[in-house]
Amino acid sequence: MNGTLFFITILYSIVTVIGVAVYFVVIASTKRGRREGGGEAPIASMHRAEPWWAVFALVVVTVLFFGTLAGVPWLNRAKADATVNVKALQFVFVMQPATVKAGNVDFKVTSDDVSHGFGLFDPDGKMVSQIQVVPGVTSTLSTKLTKTGKYKILCFEYCGVGHAQMIGQFEVTK
Amino acid sequence: MTATHEHISVMPAGTLPYDDAPVLNAADVARTEALTRRFWWTSTLFLVIAGLLGLILRSYQAEIISLPGNQTDQANLWYALMTAHGLGAFVAWAAFFLMGSMLWLLMRLGFPLRTYVFAELSYWTMVLGTLGIVISTLLMRFAGSWVALYPLPFHSQGRWTSAATGVFSASVLLAGVSIITWCVALIISVTGPAISGEQKTGWFGRLGLALGFGYLWPSRFKADREVPYPIIPITVIGINMFFMTLPFALLLVLMLVQVFDSSFSTDPQLAKNLLWAFGHPVVYLLLFPVVAALYYFIPRYAKRPLVFGKVVVLAWTIGLLANMFLWAHHMYMDYPDGSAQSFLNMTHEPITFAITLPSALSLFGLACTMWRSDFEWSPGSLFMIAGIVGWLSAGFQGVLNATIQFNVVLHNTLWVVGHFHHMALLAMGMVIFGIFYAGVPTLLKRELYSEKLAKIHFWGMLIGGYGWVICWLGQGLDGAPRRWDLLPDGFGWQIWTELSIPFMIVLALSILTGLYNIVRTAMSSPWRVKEGVTRV
Numbered sequence: 001m002n003g004t005l006f007f008i009t010i011l012y013s014i015v016t017v018i019g020v021a022v023y024f025v026v027i028a029s030t031k032r033g034r035r036e037g038g039g040e041a042p043i044a045s046m047h048r049a050e051p052w053w054a055v056f057a058l059v060v061v062t063v064l065f066f067g068t069l070a071g072v073p074w075l076n077r078a079k080a081d082a083t084v085n086v087k088a089l090q091f092v093f094v095m096q097p098a099t100v101k102a103g104n105v106d107f108k109v110t111s112d113d114v115s116h117g118f119g120l121f122d123p124d125g126k127m128v129s130q131i132q133v134v135p136g137v138t139s140t141l142s143t144k145l146t147k148t149g150k151y152k153i154l155c156f157e158y159c160g161v162g163h164a165q166m167i168g169q170f171e172v173t174k
Numbered sequence: 175m176t177a178t179h180e181h182i183s184v185m186p187a188g189t190l191p192y193d194d195a196p197v198l199n200a201a202d203v204a205r206t207e208a209l210t211r212r213f214w215w216t217s218t219l220f221l222v223i224a225g226l227l228g229l230i231l232r233s234y235q236a237e238i239i240s241l242p243g244n245q246t247d248q249a250n251l252w253y254a255l256m257t258a259h260g261l262g263a264f265v266a267w268a269a270f271f272l273m274g275s276m277l278w279l280l281m282r283l284g285f286p287l288r289t290y291v292f293a294e295l296s297y298w299t300m301v302l303g304t305l306g307i308v309i310s311t312l313l314m315r316f317a318g319s320w321v322a323l324y325p326l327p328f329h330s331q332g333r334w335t336s337a338a339t340g341v342f343s344a345s346v347l348l349a350g351v352s353i354i355t356w357c358v359a360l361i362i363s364v365t366g367p368a369i370s371g372e373q374k375t376g377w378f379g380r381l382g383l384a385l386g387f388g389y390l391w392p393s394r395f396k397a398d399r400e401v402p403y404p405i406i407p408i409t410v411i412g413i414n415m416f417f418m419t420l421p422f423a424l425l426l427v428l429m430l431v432q433v434f435d436s437s438f439s440t441d442p443q444l445a446k447n448l449l450w451a452f453g454h455p456v457v458y459l460l461l462f463p464v465v466a467a468l469y470y471f472i473p474r475y476a477k478r479p480l481v482f483g484k485v486v487v488l489a490w491t492i493g494l495l496a497n498m499f500l501w502a503h504h505m506y507m508d509y510p511d512g513s514a515q516s517f518l519n520m521t522h523e524p525i526t527f528a529i530t531l532p533s534a535l536s537l538f539g540l541a542c543t544m545w546r547s548d549f550e551w552s553p554g555s556l557f558m559i560a561g562i563v564g565w566l567s568a569g570f571q572g573v574l575n576a577t578i579q580f581n582v583v584l585h586n587t588l589w590v591v592g593h594f595h596h597m598a599l600l601a602m603g604m605v606i607f608g609i610f611y612a613g614v615p616t617l618l619k620r621e622l623y624s625e626k627l628a629k630i631h632f633w634g635m636l637i638g639g640y641g642w643v644i645c646w647l648g649q650g651l652d653g654a655p656r657r658w659d660l661l662p663d664g665f666g667w668q669i670w671t672e673l674s675i676p677f678m679i680v681l682a683l684s685i686l687t688g689l690y691n692i693v694r695t696a697m698s699s700p701w702r703v704k705e706g707v708t709r710v
Contacts, residue, residue: 054534
């Protein structure tokens, strides 16, 4: 599994377990509520907590926004050591050149027919990165490739009947 | 019940719930209930068809069944079924059911339809649109996906005709007309005299009241009656979908022009923006009515008013604005050289985060409303609480999707498919079934046929649904792409598809059990409602 995907798995699991556990506590509290006839809950305190909960939610998403800016692909391009021109067509990827040396690589992807996706997988089958391309424009995916071997490209946008046959390949050498 | 001008009590004296209208016009009640039942039964029929298509799609991927024809025929048919399934399940079932349910809730809250023309138009255009989608996909083999990935509809590789593209575009346009006319019906209803009463308030003032501004600014937005909280999300989605359906409608019109004049074309990047300007708000065409239903039902089950204040109203105002400027989060991986798209993507990330506020505050307020309450557990409330937990757990996935750094590896993977099935079926779908069970005594005038079958439905949907969704999420976290009829060998993804099949069967059987229960209820003798059961 890709490192970012592993991080997402852990983060999602922790947050979801906590969130769902809190809701289960709320559900369990209704047993006590039934015994008390529902009259003992601290309604006024809960009302006072509403703005603080909103502030908490705002702080979380603000931290998430600024904390992940370094991962925004178009804001963080390294100088390329090599460029690969990719033409995406129903249902092939034409790569020029088909072999590059390990390092920072720019993939300049174009399409003449429909929208395609350029999904890059390393020699171990782990996802590296991706970019979308619509006809008539060039989309540049900048990424660092350190592993040597044969990489695969899978089409990451539905493009017609042969979409699942649209697999390209290129090689990274030392 | 015959349509007369007599007034009837909603609840026995002394037990009036928190924000129901004190009295209702019997004619409104009868007509709205009949209309809602029509929306319910028709959308449920679409659920059966769309669900069956979903079973075929996943079974083919697991290589349990085959489709007719050679490999290319099979692939195209699979994508045509996928197109029909997406629109059928999302719009023709879930959205259509909730559209009908909102008319009923509005009436219960004292905002009956002021004209039935738009609601009737909404019903018939959705029915016609759905039939057209069925014809264009299943018979004419249009397989451009529900998002009509322009210009794909015009590059079919000979698999479908230009006429099929035309029928599909016109049919989806009809579904769009259905949504817009429904919005008009809602807006006319909530801007009527129901809240402002004797106060002299202009149209925009009444709209502000329906958005809850009376809580924020009582001296400016005066009313005879506090706006019931469920009215706020209904008004928000009415405004949102009225405006945000228009960009996609424009794209569909442009596609129709191209059907008749092949020299005409549209800029694909613009087309993608027009699509997603509708494509994300339409998710809230399900979620916001679901939230309105939770605002309506949960206080009744908890036997206390919603624990909400002013901040949630402010959050909904933010949600109203944010929902119209967040579509580019579906296009984070589109950033062509030299275009402004990357700037748009960057601005839509914080706006998308902002729309979590109504969800965060609603989940908090609903939890507070339930906290240590004398909560009534019934099939309806059980499904709704499961829906809230599904909303919470699927909502976290949405925040991750909306984060650009994470989207680089999540976009167009099966994680996204897992996320929207989680949200659509295990959050919103659960609440839809909750509304069904809760509404049966009132709308069908019958006692539920079997609570035991309802519990089987619940546990089957919970276990089958989560097992089924987790398989997709797992595949996506391993990088598996979406919209592949058959996943490639050598990545280890196929095992997840095979693992999902038993869960899918449990899920399908549980939903069938639920539908059987409801059909048997409808066929039973009327007016045998148990005493002591909450009349919602």
